[in-house]
Amino acid sequence: MIKEISEKKARLKTFMKQKGFKSTRQRDIIASEFLKCEEHITAEELYKKVSRRNKDIGYTTVYRTLKLLSESGLATERIFADQLTRYEPVSDDEHHDHLICLKCGSITEFEDPKLERLQEKIASEFGFSIVDHKMDFYGYCRDCKK
Amino acid sequence: MIKEISEKKARLKTFMKQKGFKSTRQRDIIASEFLKCEEHITAEELYKKVSRRNKDIGYTTVYRTLKLLSESGLATERIFADQLTRYEPVSDDEHHDHLICLKCGSITEFEDPKLERLQEKIASEFGFSIVDHKMDFYGYCRDCKK
DNA sequence: AACTTATTGAAAATGAATTTCAATTTCCTT
DNA sequence: AAGGAAATTGAAATTCATTTTCAATAAGTT
Ligand SMILES: [Mn+2]
Ligand SMILES: [Mn+2]
Ligand SMILES: [Zn+2]
Ligand SMILES: [Zn+2]
Numbered sequence: 001m002i003k004e005i006s007e008k009k010a011r012l013k014t015f016m017k018q019k020g021f022k023s024t025r026q027r028d029i030i031a032s033e034f035l036k037c038e039e040h041i042t043a044e045e046l047y048k049k050v051s052r053r054n055k056d057i058g059y060t061t062v063y064r065t066l067k068l069l070s071e072s073g074l075a076t077e078r079i080f081a082d083q084l085t086r087y088e089p090v091s092d093d094e095h096h097d098h099l100i101c102l103k104c105g106s107i108t109e110f111e112d113p114k115l116e117r118l119q120e121k122i123a124s125e126f127g128f129s130i131v132d133h134k135m136d137f138y139g140y141c142r143d144c145k146k
Numbered sequence: 147m148i149k150e151i152s153e154k155k156a157r158l159k160t161f162m163k164q165k166g167f168k169s170t171r172q173r174d175i176i177a178s179e180f181l182k183c184e185e186h187i188t189a190e191e192l193y194k195k196v197s198r199r200n201k202d203i204g205y206t207t208v209y210r211t212l213k214l215l216s217e218s219g220l221a222t223e224r225i226f227a228d229q230l231t232r233y234e235p236v237s238d239d240e241h242h243d244h245l246i247c248l249k250c251g252s253i254t255e256f257e258d259p260k261l262e263r264l265q266e267k268i269a270s271e272f273g274f275s276i277v278d279h280k281m282d283f284y285g286y287c288r289d290c291k292k
Numbered sequence: 293a294a295c296t297t298a299t300t301g302a303a304a305a306t307g308a309a310t311t312t313c314a315a316t317t318t319c320c321t322t
Numbered sequence: 323a324a325g326g327a328a329a330t331t332g333a334a335a336t337t338c339a340t341t342t343t344c345a346a347t348a349a350g351t352t
Contacts, residue, residue: 020328021329021330022317022319022328022329022330023318023319024317024329026332042308043308043309044308056332057331057332058331058332058333059332059333060309060311060331060332061332063308063309063310064310064330064331079229083225083308084308085308085309099269099272102277108272108274110268110271110272112264112268114264115261115264115265115268118258118260118264119261119283122256122261123283123285125256126254126256126287127287127288128247128254128283128285128287128288128291129286129291130283130284131248131284131286132283132284133281133282133283133284134227134280134281134282134284135280135281135282136279136281137265137269137276137278137279138276138278138280139269139274139275139276139277139278140275140277141272141273141274142272142273142274145273145274145275166297166298167298167299168297168298168349169349170298170299170300170349171348172299172300173299188339189339202301204300204301204302205301205302206300206301206302206341206342207299207301209339209340209341210299210341230339231339293352294351294352295350295351296349296350296351296352297348297350297351298347298348299346299348299349300344300346300347300348301344301347302343302344302345303342303343304341304342304343304344305341305343306340306341306342307338307339307340307341308337308338308339309336309337309338310335310336310337310338311336311337312333312334312335312336313332313333313334313335314331314332314333315330315331315332316330316331317328317329317331318327318328318329318330319326319327319328319329320325320326320327320328321324321327322324322325
């Protein structure tokens with residue numbers, strides 16, 4: 001997993017070079033912190049993590065770097081019911097959906113090919129071609145429903 | 147359908163009386179305009195419709211009345227990818243999901259019991275009990291995909 | 293009519309996210 | 323290594339939808 005992180009950082013560097021963006025100390029720190037963190041993090045949460053050791057890195061730069069990570073394909077933006085933009089590291093190109101607990105806030109991921117196929121089928125009945133979809137379940141997780 | 151509207155307005159009145167809210171000219175106008183309008187409207191859009199004939203009704207009151215309509219069960223709040231809060235009249239307690247066209251912006255509604263059942267099945271595998279879900283498809287409608 | 297309570301609209305406030313801008317840094321070219 | 327164009331940075335200002343505040347007004351109860 002440490003290898004995976006440096007591999008991703010290498011990918012980011014390639015992306016930046018290709019786009020004419022510059023490598024900076026800030027981007028490196030923010031990206032490292034992001035890539036090793038738990039999933040579905042907000043800009044503010046990441047800013048706090050980064051600030052712990054680097055008091056000179058600005059809020060704005062965290063926002064900008066998270067955008068950059070999205071553009072490079074290393075992060076995905078997600079917005080759940082609280083309307084905060086969250087980011088999660090992308091592991092290859094696997095797609096997944098989410099179960100969000102209304103009590104503890106935990107987010108569980110799942111993937112179901114049957115579901116994806118059914119979605120395509122429904123869409124095609126309307127002559128609709130799906131580019132993307134959002135599928136979030138809100139309710140109570142095993143621990144919270146008691 | 148005109149009967150349906152006045153029926154809903156009656157329901158709203160009952161709700162307001164029960165909650166100790168007052169009937170006002172503004173609420174009546176806003177609710178009427180909302181209930182007869184096309185679906186998935188934003189506060190601003192409704193404000194414009196209302197303002198056309200009633201230049202004295204404030205923006206804030208439209209926001210507040212839309213909230214009231216939600217609380218009374220006559221409207222549902224929906225947020226799609228543009229992050230604007232939209233409201234749609236609720237017809238009984240039927241549930242539906244949405245196909246949103248990325249080109250023309252049209253929103254098509256659908257309902258699929260098979261999909262709902264599959265969702266329950268997936269959730270139960272995680273010991274998760276669903277309270278609500280959000281399922282939006284983004285892509286191109288029949289007309290726009292050419 | 294008198295009175296209590298809710299409602300209204302304008303303006304101010306909120307809060308996440310974006311933009312602006314002058315100072316600094318990166319990195320390409322000599 | 324030095325110069326210089328172009329990108330980046332952080333703080334502060336701005337945006338934009340939505341909410342809150344508050345004094346004036348309207349509703350509904352007695
Ligand atoms: Mn996820
Ligand atoms: Mn709908
Ligand atoms: Zn939980
Ligand atoms: Zn379309």
